[in-house]
Structures are given as structure tokens and as C-alpha cells.
Amino acid sequence: MVNPERGFRYSLDDLIQQADPATLADFRARGTSLVYAYARLDPYREQDLPPEFLDGLRQALARVRAAGMKVILRFAYNLGPYPDPEPDASRERILAHIRQLTPTLRENADVIAWLHAGFIGAWGEWHSSTHGLDRDLEAKRAVLQALLEALPRDRSVLLRYPKDLRAFFPEPLTEERAFTGEDQARVGFHNDCFLSSDSDMGTYWPPETREEDQAYLAQTTRFVPVGGETCAPYPPLQACPVALEEMARLHFSELNLAYHPEVVEYWRREGCLEEIRKRLGYRLVLEEAELPQALVPGGALEVRVRLRNEGFAPPVNPRPLYLVLSGPQEVVFPLEQDPRRWYPGAHAFTARVPLPDGLPPGRYRLALWLPDPYPSLRDDPRYSLRFANQGVWDGARGWNVLGEVEVRERP
Structure with missing residues (x-):
């Protein structure tokens, strides 16, 4: 890998x-x-x-x-x-x-x-x-x-x-x-x-x-x-x-x-x-991702993530972390996490982000995206950090997919 x-x-x-x-x-x-x-x-x-x-x-x-x-x-x-x-x-x-x-x-x-x-x-x-x-x-x-x-x-x-x-x-x-x-x-x-x-x-x-x-x-x-x-x-x-x-x-x-x-x-x-x-370096294993069952436009999206770094070291260069919601519309949320502090061992964090009022209903994938911070490499998936789990990696986008959620129409 x-x-x-x-x-x-x-x-x-x-x-x-x-x-x-x-x-x-x-x-x-x-x-x-x-x-x-x-x-x-x-x-x-x-x-x-x-x-x-x-x-x-x-x-x-x-x-x-x-x-x-x-x-x-x-x-x-x-x-x-x-x-x-x-x-x-x-x-x-x-x-x-x-x-x-x-x-x-x-x-x-x-x-x-x-x-x-x-x-x-x-x-x-x-x-x-x-x-x-x-x-x-x-x-x-x-x-x-x-x-x-x-x-x-x-x-x-x-x-x-x-x-x-x-x-x-x-x-x-x-x-x-x-x-x-x-x-x-x-x-x-x-x-x-x-x-x-x-x-x-x-x-x-x-x-x-x-x-x-x-x-x-x-x-x-x-x-x-x-x-x-x-x-x-x-x-x-x-x-x-x-x-x-x-x-x-x-x-x-x-x-x-x-x-x-x-x-x-x-x-x-x-x-x-x-x-x-x-x-050698980092080896990040996603242990659990707690996702909401359903979302509504204008509401809040909360995700809890547990991961484990089985490597010898953390990622050593700066790298942003984003939560991606991708379906009828794509929304990217920056998270206040520094992957350089994911030292060997267990880590957990909770992300809570507001959803746009006009978010269309439908099925969405939720993913974590850790691209290179330089604009020249940001959209090249070869430079995005990949979790060690099987069946998580979207190689076309450079995403680590956590699962799917449904956005429902607001009552």
C-alpha cells in the first residue's frame, strides 16, 4: 500500500x-x-x-x-x-x-x-x-x-x-x-x-x-x-x-x-x-466511525472517529483533514485536527459541522480526506493519506470512506 x-x-x-x-x-x-x-x-x-x-x-x-x-x-x-x-x-x-x-x-x-x-x-x-x-x-x-x-x-x-x-x-x-x-x-x-x-x-x-x-x-x-x-x-x-x-x-x-x-x-x-x-512512518487503521442515521438540511452533522496508528511515527509534514459529504451535492468541511499529532497508539475525535440549508435530499457518502496542503498536489489522490483498512479507500478521489448517510427533506 x-x-x-x-x-x-x-x-x-x-x-x-x-x-x-x-x-x-x-x-x-x-x-x-x-x-x-x-x-x-x-x-x-x-x-x-x-x-x-x-x-x-x-x-x-x-x-x-x-x-x-x-x-x-x-x-x-x-x-x-x-x-x-x-x-x-x-x-x-x-x-x-x-x-x-x-x-x-x-x-x-x-x-x-x-x-x-x-x-x-x-x-x-x-x-x-x-x-x-x-x-x-x-x-x-x-x-x-x-x-x-x-x-x-x-x-x-x-x-x-x-x-x-x-x-x-x-x-x-x-x-x-x-x-x-x-x-x-x-x-x-x-x-x-x-x-x-x-x-x-x-x-x-x-x-x-x-x-x-x-x-x-x-x-x-x-x-x-x-x-x-x-x-x-x-x-x-x-x-x-x-x-x-x-x-x-x-x-x-x-x-x-x-x-x-x-x-x-x-x-x-x-x-x-x-x-x-x-x-515505517505512519500506518493508520480506522477502528470505528459512528455516523448519524439521517440528516436534515440546516441541521448538524456529528461524526465520532476512533483510529489507531500502528506505525513507528506520525505523519511528519503538515496535512489538513477534511470531512466530505458527497451525493447530490458535495460539501467539504475543514476539521480542526493536526494529523502530525497522531502519534503511534490510539486516537479519537468528534467532528460536528453545520449543514447548508439548501442541501438536496438523497444518499451521501461520508469520507475523511487528508490531501497534500500544497495547491499543486491537493487534488492528486496519489498524495492523499490512505487508511490501512480494506474497502475504505476511494483511489479516484483520495478519500477514506466512512459509510453512507441519508439526507431527508426538512419536515
């Missing part, structure tokens, strides 16, 4: 060169809504980005949109190798490139799920910088701040290392400050060596900080995106019970299905790959 902004994803080494319609369509057909991609800046380490690069980036993002996908984007000046990578760029050049990229990022934020901080070091992974930026906290702070300013306030930037998150924001994110648009509420975490050694190959360094770092992350990641990939087999941490527990604790929304192949095959063989597939 494909749902936006969650799940397993595939990767591209060069968004501009490799995001062709056939490749993206194949990813979508395999059941993914996300693609991770580098935007390669290798030729521009010492110069401005040319118009041709910016045009190519816009065109690639347009192809992502046409495919019904979203991209997890990272800008990088090299793809390694480790430990002696090709060069990255200076702090001044990086900040200049971010200024150039800002209009394109803002224009295409609808199909950017979230952005990796990138730019610095090998693979843009904030280590092994040939300019020493990975050891310069103020340079890293400047890059993060520039990226937060480049993106709309509804989009997040993910950092590679807990030590950087904790240096910038010493106290973990609280529910009161979550989803406010302030800087800390927009900074998530990606682990590119998830469960791949005692320290996750230096993610937690020194290794004995792992528990302390994870306690911080467990709180913060309730409200921000988390993703990544494994990078080497390490059975002590990759055993299914351990892996599932850590994905739940750190609220993973996405993982690379293609890497590391031995780890993915191990999960398949051990029997938990399908559970991981279902639980």
Missing part, C-alpha cells in the same frame, strides 16, 4: 541525470512514494552554479511531481571515497550555492519531503571534509541556518550526527515547541549506518554515548522526520526484535530498501521485512 512521505525508498546517485520518468514510474510501481537522491555539485566547487544546473534541477523535480513521488534531497560535492574523498567546497562557496538554490527549493517544496543537510564532507555526510568543515561547529551551524532559511517553514532539514543536533539544541524538542516552525522543530535525523556496529559506524561517538544520544533522539524524533539506511551486516543489532524496537524508539519514517542488501535479505529471511514495510 503506497502512502505519501513514508516507507521503503530507493536511491539515485544523481537526481538530474537519473530521475527519468521510467525509473520513477518503476519505483512507484514497486510500492514506494519516496526517492532519495543526490544533487551533484562536483563541477562547481569553485564557481557559481550555472543557469543550466538550476534549470536541470527544476526539470528533475517536475518529473518527480509527475510520477506522484516526493524526493529526499541531498546536495554533495563528491561521492567519497572514504577515507580520502574528493574535495568538498569552502564555507563561503557552500553558502553562496545555497543562496542560488533558494528560489528553486521554495518553488518545488511541494515535492521535497525533507532535505539532508548535505554539502559538507564525503557524500555530503558531514564527515571527512577536505576543508575541515566537519570539525568547525560554527561553519556547520551557518550551513544549517542557511538551509532552514532557504526552505519554507513547513519543511525540515535532517542532520547526520546526534552530536551536532545536541550541540545546536542541547535540550530535546518538546511537544509544546513541536510543529511551531521554529528552527529546532524543523531539524530531524538521518542515520546512514543504522544498526551497523556498536556505534553505527561512528554515528554515536564514542560508542558509549549511544544510550544517552538515543534518549535524546527518542524524545526529539517524535516530531521530526527520521530515515536512513544500513551500511554493513551486524547481526547483534539487526536481529528482528532489536531492529523493530529501535525503529519504534527513534520513530523511523523511511529506509533504503536497496542498501545494505545483505541486511535487507536477512530481515526477509528472519520474517520481519513485511512488518518493517508496514510500520
Whole structure:
């Protein structure tokens, strides 16, 4: 079941060169809504980005949109190798490139799920910088701040290392400050060596900080995106019970299905790959919908809904919720619910809305609609959130149908 902004994803080494319609369509057909991609800046380490690069980036993002996908984007000046990578760029050049990229990022934020901080070091992974930026906290702070300013306030930037998150924001994110648009509420975490050694190959360094770092992350990641990939087999941490527990604790929304192949095959063989597939990000199950037996024009429509999030995380980007009444006339009612607060576990709400006086009598369907908030994607059902129940989804409209009610003529 494909749902936006969650799940397993595939990767591209060069968004501009490799995001062709056939490749993206194949990813979508395999059941993914996300693609991770580098935007390669290798030729521009010492110069401005040319118009041709910016045009190519816009065109690639347009192809992502046409495919019904979203991209997890990272800008990088090299793809390694480790430990002696090709060069990255200076702090001044990086900040200049971010200024150039800002209009394109803002224009295409609808199909950017979230952005990796990138730019610095090998693979843009904030280590092994040939300019020493990975050891310069103020340079890293400047890059993060520039990226937060480049993106709309509804989009997040993910950092590679807990030590950087904790240096910038010493106290973990609280529910009161979550989803406010302030800087800390927009900074998530990606682990590119998830469960791949005692320290996750230096993610937690020194290794004995792992528990302390994870306690911080467990709180913060309730409200921000988390993703990544494994990078080497390490059975002590990759055993299914351990892996599932850590994905739940750190609220993973996405993982690379293609890497590391031995780890993915191990999960398949051990029997938990399908559970991981279902639980990455959100998995919303409608448990009960209490509907009125009959309605009259000018009266009130009251619906009680109980649902359960069986996933590792809530929906992490803003998303509206509407109640739809569809029959001889169609009426859409906005509801005061924030799906980002549908954390793993049980949820219930009651919606009470006034009906139009002139509503025609007849049979109506009642549905919940959770479209993408961007006007460019709002009416594309591929970007609407889908409940996990069988027989609920209207794929043509992007609705989750609760049932039918009758509108009778007013006495």
C-alpha cells in the first residue's frame, strides 16, 4: 500500500541525470512514494552554479511531481571515497550555492519531503571534509541556518550526527515547541549506518554515548522526520526484535530498501521485512466511525472517529483533514485536527459541522480526506493519506470512506 512521505525508498546517485520518468514510474510501481537522491555539485566547487544546473534541477523535480513521488534531497560535492574523498567546497562557496538554490527549493517544496543537510564532507555526510568543515561547529551551524532559511517553514532539514543536533539544541524538542516552525522543530535525523556496529559506524561517538544520544533522539524524533539506511551486516543489532524496537524508539519514517542488501535479505529471511514495510512512518487503521442515521438540511452533522496508528511515527509534514459529504451535492468541511499529532497508539475525535440549508435530499457518502496542503498536489489522490483498512479507500478521489448517510427533506 503506497502512502505519501513514508516507507521503503530507493536511491539515485544523481537526481538530474537519473530521475527519468521510467525509473520513477518503476519505483512507484514497486510500492514506494519516496526517492532519495543526490544533487551533484562536483563541477562547481569553485564557481557559481550555472543557469543550466538550476534549470536541470527544476526539470528533475517536475518529473518527480509527475510520477506522484516526493524526493529526499541531498546536495554533495563528491561521492567519497572514504577515507580520502574528493574535495568538498569552502564555507563561503557552500553558502553562496545555497543562496542560488533558494528560489528553486521554495518553488518545488511541494515535492521535497525533507532535505539532508548535505554539502559538507564525503557524500555530503558531514564527515571527512577536505576543508575541515566537519570539525568547525560554527561553519556547520551557518550551513544549517542557511538551509532552514532557504526552505519554507513547513519543511525540515535532517542532520547526520546526534552530536551536532545536541550541540545546536542541547535540550530535546518538546511537544509544546513541536510543529511551531521554529528552527529546532524543523531539524530531524538521518542515520546512514543504522544498526551497523556498536556505534553505527561512528554515528554515536564514542560508542558509549549511544544510550544517552538515543534518549535524546527518542524524545526529539517524535516530531521530526527520521530515515536512513544500513551500511554493513551486524547481526547483534539487526536481529528482528532489536531492529523493530529501535525503529519504534527513534520513530523511523523511511529506509533504503536497496542498501545494505545483505541486511535487507536477512530481515526477509528472519520474517520481519513485511512488518518493517508496514510500520515505517505512519500506518493508520480506522477502528470505528459512528455516523448519524439521517440528516436534515440546516441541521448538524456529528461524526465520532476512533483510529489507531500502528506505525513507528506520525505523519511528519503538515496535512489538513477534511470531512466530505458527497451525493447530490458535495460539501467539504475543514476539521480542526493536526494529523502530525497522531502519534503511534490510539486516537479519537468528534467532528460536528453545520449543514447548508439548501442541501438536496438523497444518499451521501461520508469520507475523511487528508490531501497534500500544497495547491499543486491537493487534488492528486496519489498524495492523499490512505487508511490501512480494506474497502475504505476511494483511489479516484483520495478519500477514506466512512459509510453512507441519508439526507431527508426538512419536515
